[in-house]
Amino acid sequence: MKIITMYNNKGGVGKTTSVINIAYSLSKMRKKVLIMDFDEQRNSSRFFLEDGDDRGYAPTRYENIFIMTYDECIQKRKNIQMKVGLDPEYDTFEFANQYTDWLKQLETKSNYDYIIFDLPPALNDLTLSLLSFCDYVFVPIELGTFAIQGITVVVTKLSEISAKFGGCFVVKFDNENPSDYSLLDTLKNALGAKVLESIIPFSRVIKNSISYRMTAAEYMDYMVAAEKYGELTKEIVGICE
Numbered sequence: 001m002k003i004i005t006m007y008n009n010k011g012g013v014g015k016t017t018s019v020i021n022i023a024y025s026l027s028k029m030r031k032k033v034l035i036m037d038f039d040e041q042r043n044s045s046r047f048f049l050e051d052g053d054d055r056g057y058a059p060t061r062y063e064n065i066f067i068m069t070y071d072e073c074i075q076k077r078k079n080i081q082m083k084v085g086l087d088p089e090y091d092t093f094e095f096a097n098q099y100t101d102w103l104k105q106l107e108t109k110s111n112y113d114y115i116i117f118d119l120p121p122a123l124n125d126l127t128l129s130l131l132s133f134c135d136y137v138f139v140p141i142e143l144g145t146f147a148i149q150g151i152t153v154v155v156t157k158l159s160e161i162s163a164k165f166g167g168c169f170v171v172k173f174d175n176e177n178p179s180d181y182s183l184l185d186t187l188k189n190a191l192g193a194k195v196l197e198s199i200i201p202f203s204r205v206i207k208n209s210i211s212y213r214m215t216a217a218e219y220m221d222y223m224v225a226a227e228k229y230g231e232l233t234k235e236i237v238g239i240c241e
């Protein structure tokens, strides 16, 4: 089992969209996936569960994809903290051990190939401890001067907490904007081989599909953009396995 996340401390870059589409591609590769939604906005929980379904841990309409909702993930965290008498603000290390044990039990029972954390855009105690559990942290980046500066901050933070940086991948790439090509060069100069080859374009197919509660590949599989998450997922699997 591998625990991975698509993390960036900026909101709205495409973390949840990436989690959803990558989980879908993994499921098509016959991998069993659990998504754990740690974001109070509950976007991935809402995507995978029907309205009114209040189960906290459930199979989804996709074979091989299971979801644990925000409320369930947070309740579990509180239970562990109460059980071992931890102070939620400080005892991150002991909490991490307990949490890892619990995740391992979960995996033994269910044989997940991948657990994917959908995290909120914050660098707080919760996200830092979750990032350090991950086998690999992948960082989606929407190109821009500030974003490239920002990614250095994220990468430094990851190394400070000994989290494993799997690489970053470009999302919302604008093929018609020369400036995006030069920013891509800047990014590659800064991070070298840590920039994944697959690039997710800015795409209405990707944007609109989510509104219809579909993955890009389900929504319009004949569009180039819809294939891109499949390519990215293969690259991610290559790094993880």
Ligand SMILES: Nc1ncnc2c1ncn2[C@@H]1O[C@H](COP(=O)(O)OP(=O)(O)O)[C@@H](O)[C@H]1O
Binding pocket: 010, 011, 012, 013, 014, 015, 016, 017, 018, 043, 171, 172, 173, 200, 201, 202, 203, 204, 206, 207, 208, 210
């Ligand atoms: N490749 C893309 N092209 C166009 N729009 C996108 C793309 N990826 C995500 N979006 C849109 O960007 C917005 C934020 O995406 P989301 O995945 O919720 O970001 P985050 O989880 O990082 O906050 C959503 O409206 C989503 O539909």
Ligand SMILES: [Mg+2]
Binding pocket: 015, 016, 017, 039, 043, 119
């Ligand atoms: Mg999100």
